[in-house]
Amino acid sequence: MSDAIADKVIAIIAEQAMLEPSDVKSEHTLEDLGIDSLGLVESIFAIEEAFDISVPFNANDPSASDFDISSVRSIIDAVAKLVKDQS
Amino acid sequence: MSHRVVITGAGTINALGHDVPATLEAMREGRCGIGPLDIRDVDRLAVKIGGQVTGYDEHAHFNRQQISLYDRFTQFTLLAAREALGQAGLSFSGDMADRSGVVLGTSGGGLNTQDENYRAVYEEGKNRVHPFIVPKLMNNAAASHVSMEWNLRGPSFTVATACASSNHAMGQAYQMIRSGMADVMITGGSESMLCFGGVKAWEGLRVMSKDACRPFSATRNGMVQGEGAGIFVFERLDHAKKRGAEILAEVAGFAMSSDASDIVMPSKQGAARAIAGALRDGGIDRGQVGYINAHGTGTAANDKTECAAVADVFGAQADKLMLSSTKSMHGHLIGGTGAVELLACIMALRDGVIAPTIGYEEFDPECALDVVPNEAREARVEVALSNAFAFGGLNAVLALKKAP
Known part of the structure; x- marks a missing residue:
């Protein structure tokens, strides 16, 4: 289950970064991948649509959000938690 | 040839008041006009606050036929223009009408009209809309109605540069008088985006605050939308002086x-x-x-x-x-x-x-x-x-x- 989530999140991030999913590593930061604040907001929208969840994220203060965007890994974990909380 | 330009009339309606004195009093008192949004389907919005014009009844100001043509942003414009032109004490005919115009700013134009009618055809499945939807929603509707109501027959148009629309519009009005193209320009801007679709679109950017607008404070967490209009009468200095008009300020740059x-x-x-x-x-x-x-x-x-x-x-x-x-x-x-x-x-x-x-x-x-x-x-x-x-x-x- 968790792997399926990881694959989907990576696919979304890869599309945003215009990379192959295999080029996106869990330790990458969004900055590493060249995703800016607009790309981030778009990725979060895609994640919400893909998993039918609501992601708590305010672009004014990303660090204050519960949703940890510091790396690909942290995003996958945060999505997995939101999906679990919802079920 | 360069002319000096002054402001001889001001009008507004916004969340702080329905005219200039009420608005300035609220600003002096540091009163907040932001509160819970009262719009359709607000329960489906994540952002539920805004600087909404309250205590407003369109039927108190306009007849049924006018309302069928005036989106909320046009209504706000006309009310603010009435106040501004009333203060300036100007009427327009002959050459003066030809040398006077309207430049207004808006970003969304008749967004409420679009929202209501998209809802009618998509959500409610209707196959027919009111015949005046296009002239009601168009971004230049407000400028056109001002030109018609006051017989302003010179250059008129609408400027859309998002959050800078009004300033760009007033800058154009200023330059037109300064350059000698016009003697009087009605200018400013209007917006009414506080409808379900309007707020939902802004939510998507994730830059909206859910509780308050706190500019420059370390605790700020985003913007809050408002609505309303501000309208001014810009006039050539010697034109204003000649008729003994009260001057509110000079537009200097x-x-x-x-x-x-x-x-x-x-x-x-x-x-x-x-x-x-x-x-x-x-x-x-x-x-x-x-x-x-x-x-x-x-x-x-x-x-x-x-x-x-x-x-x-x-x-x-x-x-x-x-x-x-x-x-x-x-x-x-x-x-x-x-x-x-x-x-x-x-x-x-x-x-x-x-x-x-x-x-x-x-x-x-x-x-x-x-x-x-x-x-x-x-x-x-x-x-x-x-x-x-x-x-x-x-x-x-x-x-x-x-x-x-």
Whole structure:
């Protein structure tokens, strides 16, 4: 289950970064991948649509959000938690 | 040939009041016009607050036939124009009508009309809409109705540059009179985006606050939308003097710039070029500027970038001037915002009262200017600036001087 989530999140991030999913590593930061604040907001929208969840994220203060965007890994974990909380 | 340009009439309707005196009183008192949104399907919105015009009944101002043609943004425009033209005491006929026009700013135009009618055809499955939907929703509807109601037969059009629309519009009006193209211009702007689709679209950007607009405060967490209109009568100085009109302020300088960099992130250089350009255009010394009505949206990015731009342009003088964001009280009127905010500049010059930035809680070292926190202040001001920096990187800054 968790792997399926990881694959989907990576696919979304890869599309945003215009990379192959295999080029996106869990330790990458969004900055590493060249995703800016607009790309981030778009990725979060895609994640919400893909998993039918609501992601708590305010672009004014990303660090204050519960949703940890510091790396690909942290995003996958945060999505997995939101999906679990919802079920 | 260059003519001097003055303001001889002002009108508004916004979350702080239905006219200029009520709005200025609220600004003096530091009253907040932001509250719970009262719109259809608000329960499906994540952002449930706004600077909404309350206590408003369109039937009290317009007949049924007018309402079928006037979107809310047009209604606000006409009400504000009535106040402004009433104050100016002008009527238009013959050559003077041909030499007078209307330039207004709006971003969304008849967004409420679009929202209602998309809902009718998509959600309710209707196959027919009212015959006047197109002339009601078009962005130039408000400018056209002003031209028709007051017989203004000269140059008229609408400017759409998102959050800078009104400032760009007023800049055009200023330049048209200055260059001799017109004698009187009705200008300013209007916005009414507080409908389900309008707020939902802004939610998507994730820059909206769910509780308050706190510009320059370290605790700020986003912008809050407002609605309303601000309308002014710009007139050639000698034209106004000849008829003994009361002059509210002089429009002394204007500049525009484009960041040419990012569709949403602001640029210090772009903002600074517009501010410095307005001073240069008006032959204004930095030390003459006592007050700046900031763009001050309450987002993390705008406020620190704006403060850095002001510090860049003014250098050591930056510590001597006051900079406040009245969006903390009336919200962000998007395409109409610069027009309502110009009222704060006029109040500073005429009444010597500086409108505060309310909701200010905590010092932010990245916004280390005198932001007139929470309480209005008395001060003598010779020159005031109004900043507007739009999404898309389009900047427009106006400079006003005390009435000559």
